[in-house]
Amino acid sequence: MPELPEVETTRRGIRPYIEQQRVTKVVVRQPQLRWPIPDAIHDLEQQVINLVTRRGKYILLESSRGTAILHLGMSGSLRVLEKDYPVEKHDHVDIVIDNGKLIRLRDPRRFGALLWTTKNPLKHKLIRSLGPEPLGDAFNASYLYAASRGRGVSIKQFIMNGHIVVGVGNIYACESLFMAGISPRRAAGNVSKARYQILVNAIKEVLKKAIEQGGTTLKDFTQAGGNPGYFQQQLFAYGRAGETCLQCDSRIKQIRQGQRSTFYCSRCQK
DNA sequence: AAAGACACCTGTCCGC
DNA sequence: TGCGGACAGGTGTCTT
Structure with a gap:
């Protein structure tokens, strides 16, 4: 599904609801995505999401304890929903926010990823060797x-x-x-x-x-x-x-x- | 180092 | 209507 414009659209869509907000819970219903979702993803719980950024097609949810690295693969999507919104097939993960909303990851093909790093996310193996951003000056x-x-x-x-x-x-x-x-x-x-x-x-x-x-x-x-x-x-x-x-x-x-x-x-x- | 094939997985559509 | 096969917005990994 998503190329850069879709990922950026998604980032802009979720940002107002979760930036500077506290995560109460991360619900993982299906951990088998492109790579297994690490248990450490629960370290995001009780953390405030300081920044919602993007590098390439990776969306980064940065907290002071670590960063969630999210990729939508071919068929992934994120939606902002009310906290008791009914779960459907392929709704693999909820990031529940203390404002009564949640961010829901749906990904039928499961080519997406949700990873966790405590280091600088830009130095993560998947991200450090990426080429320049197409909308930046380095791409010329x-x-x-x-x-x-x-x-x-x-x-x-x-x-x-x-x-x-x-x-x-x-x-x-x-x-x-x-x-x-x-x-x-x-x-x-x-x-x-x-x-x-x-x-x-x-x-x-x-x-x-x-x-x-x-x-x-x-x-x-x-x-x-x-x-x-x-x-x-x-x-x-x-x-x-x-x-x-x-x-x-x-x-x-x-x-x-x-x-x-x-x-x-x-x-x-x- | 570069290029190509293959892998992961589910849903949908098309032809028979 | 059912079934097999091709195809779908991505990208890491393995083999040449």
Whole structure:
């Protein structure tokens, strides 16, 4: 489900309800996510959540005793609910807050994660080697150009690699490459610096717009309050195989790259 | 070091 | 209607 805009939308949705609030209880109904939820997650109980931050697609709930590291995987979602809200299938974890609300993690496919660290979360194994934030200044044409020299991998897989840049998932990789007019099949090492500048601008633009729209709802993504996102109304390539390109009259193609579907216009993207 | 395949898991949709 | 297979918004790990 979530790429960076969906994760950021989720973070913004839960933050007002839990930042500076005390956790009374962490209820774990299903500990088997991508990795088992550690028992130490209960150390969050009685702690005040000082900050709700994000690094890549990881949401960080920081308390003075430690930090909960949360990832939504492919199908995870967080919602803000009243404390006795009925539990449904795949509702794996509740973080109960002393203001009568709770944050509920639902994740049918269980590719998500909930971990605990007492150290600086940015030094955690899963987080320390991540690439720059796409909306930050460190993500720029010079950086991408330098990082791509000698790389034969396709430009699409390159920008989806979290060690190069975080937060660009399958939808927004397709959309950004469409906006930039770059073929997803082109080798990363064969893209000029000038075209990387165009691509960087496109990625930032697409992600910003998607965040403004509350993310993309394809099937079941909802914001923390239960509303869908609206960015899907402006997808140019993703999910449009066989349909007419919105910029020319040819058809959107679908191919497989790294076991993921890629959608693009072979006329607009070179 | 880089690239590719595979793993994790459930739900849904499509063709027969 | 049932069943098998492909596919789905992610990413760490293992093998070449």
